[in-house]
Amino acid sequence: MISSNYFERLIKSVERIARHAYYPGIDEAIEQCLEDIDELMHAGRITAEEREALRVVLLGMPFNASNNTSNAA
Numbered sequence: 761m762i763s764s765n766y767f768e769r770l771i772k773s774v775e776r777i778a779r780h781a782y783y784p785g786i787d788e789a790i791e792q793c794l795e796d797i798d799e800l801m802h803a804g805r806i807t808a809e810e811r812e813a814l815r816v817v818l819l820g821m822p823f824n825a826s827n828n829t830s831n832a833a
Contacts, residue, residue, distance in 0.1 A: 767810055770800075774817045793818060 777793055780786065794815065801811040 770814060774814050778818050
């Protein structure tokens, strides 16, 4: 797998994108970032766990969060 230094750089880049003030086109930039993250995982450059961590930083929630349901009565 890749070095932890590479992953740390990815985290910093994703944090920068996630914290950036709104501007026209930011939605497209975030979508492109998500696609790039998926491509890195499929190419074996990051693990599924690293992919999830990057998505959480970018979106503020886990990938499967929308699939969770509450059984509270």
